[in-house]
Amino acid sequence: MPNRYAYLGPEGTFTEAAMRDLRPDAPDEARIPCDSVASVFDAVRSGAVDGGVVPLENSVEGGVTATIAELINGEPLLITGQTAVPVEFALFARPGTALEDVKRVATHPHALAQCRGWLAQHLPDADTHTVSSTAAAARTVAEPGAPFDAAICAVFAGERYGLRALAGNVGDRSDAATRFIHLSRPGPLPEPTGTDLTSLVAFIADDHPGALIEVLNQFAVRGVNLTRLESRPTGDRLGNYCFCIDAEGHVAEARVGEALMGIRRVCRDVRFLGSYPRSGRTDDLDPPLRPRSTTDADFAEAERWLARIRSGQVD
Numbered sequence: 001m002p003n004r005y006a007y008l009g010p011e012g013t014f015t016e017a018a019m020r021d022l023r024p025d026a027p028d029e030a031r032i033p034c035d036s037v038a039s040v041f042d043a044v045r046s047g048a049v050d051g052g053v054v055p056l057e058n059s060v061e062g063g064v065t066a067t068i069a070e071l072i073n074g075e076p077l078l079i080t081g082q083t084a085v086p087v088e089f090a091l092f093a094r095p096g097t098a099l100e101d102v103k104r105v106a107t108h109p110h111a112l113a114q115c116r117g118w119l120a121q122h123l124p125d126a127d128t129h130t131v132s133s134t135a136a137a138a139r140t141v142a143e144p145g146a147p148f149d150a151a152i153c154a155v156f157a158g159e160r161y162g163l164r165a166l167a168g169n170v171g172d173r174s175d176a177a178t179r180f181i182h183l184s185r186p187g188p189l190p191e192p193t194g195t196d197l198t199s200l201v202a203f204i205a206d207d208h209p210g211a212l213i214e215v216l217n218q219f220a221v222r223g224v225n226l227t228r229l230e231s232r233p234t235g236d237r238l239g240n241y242c243f244c245i246d247a248e249g250h251v252a253e254a255r256v257g258e259a260l261m262g263i264r265r266v267c268r269d270v271r272f273l274g275s276y277p278r279s280g281r282t283d284d285l286d287p288p289l290r291p292r293s294t295t296d297a298d299f300a301e302a303e304r305w306l307a308r309i310r311s312g313q314v315d
C-alpha cells in the first residue's frame, strides 16, 4: 500500500496544492483530506497516515495559530519538509449569481484578513463568515440551499465545486504566499541537503534582562542565520512566552548542533521540531548565509585544538 498523507481539506485547499508540491508522487487515493489542522496532527500521531501537511505562516497575516499551538503544546511530531505556495484569491458563486446579489461571503480566516480591502470596496454591505478552509467555503456555497452566496477561494477550488468566478485577484496583496510544513512521527531526520532549516521552541528559564539575547547569541556567535522568530504565550499564565525559532542549517552540522547545545544550557526547556529541506522545490533558493570560520571543518579543527591544549600540548 502506498504511504498515506493527511492535509487540511477538503479537495481544493491551498494546503492540497502544497501537498502536491511536497509529495508529488503520492497518488490521489493516498491524499487524505481532514477538516481541521488538529485532525491532521492527530491522524499523523495515531498512525492512521504516514505524514501530514498543514499551513504554518502567511506572508501577510503571519502565523497560523492552530498549527503553532499544536507544535508547541501537542504530543511532539517532527517537521520533515516545507514549501511556500503563492496564494491568489478569487470570489466564486453558484452559476447565475451576480456580484450585486452577494450578501454572505464565506472563507478561511486568513483569506478573509487578506481580502478585507477588496470586500470593503466592492461588497461593503456583505456579511462575512469564517469556515475551516477556503475549499470548505467553496464546497458549501455549491450545495443547494447554502447559507452563503459566495466563497473566497483558489481558482482551482471554485472550478472543482462547479462555481463561477465573479472576480479574480481579490487579495489586498497580489504577492502573498503561505508556508506549509510536512509532519512525521518522531524518527530519523531527513538527510542534510545544504539548504535546510532547523525549527525549535525555546522556553526561557526565568524572566531576567537579556534572556532572549542569550538565546539569540547562541546562533549569532556560530554564524547561524535565523529566518523566523515568533513569541507565543506558553498558556501557563499571562506574560509567559516561549520563542519559536527557525534557523538556517541542519542539526547534523556542527555550528547548528553547537547552537542547540548552547540553547539547551541557557533555557528551561527546548522543543526540537526538526531539520528539513528548505523547500519542496530547491531550485530557486539562495544558498544559506554562512559566515567565515563556521564550516564543520572549522569546528572540528577547534575541537582538536582544545583536545591538544587540554593534554598540555601548547606548540
Ligand SMILES: O=C(O)C(=O)Cc1ccccc1
Residues within 6 Å of the ligand: 008, 012, 013, 014, 015, 016, 055, 058, 087, 108, 110, 111, 132, 133, 134, 135, 178
Ligand atoms: O483554506 C485553505 O485553502 C488553506 O489551505 C488554508 C489557507 C487559507 C488562506 C491562506 C493560505 C492557506
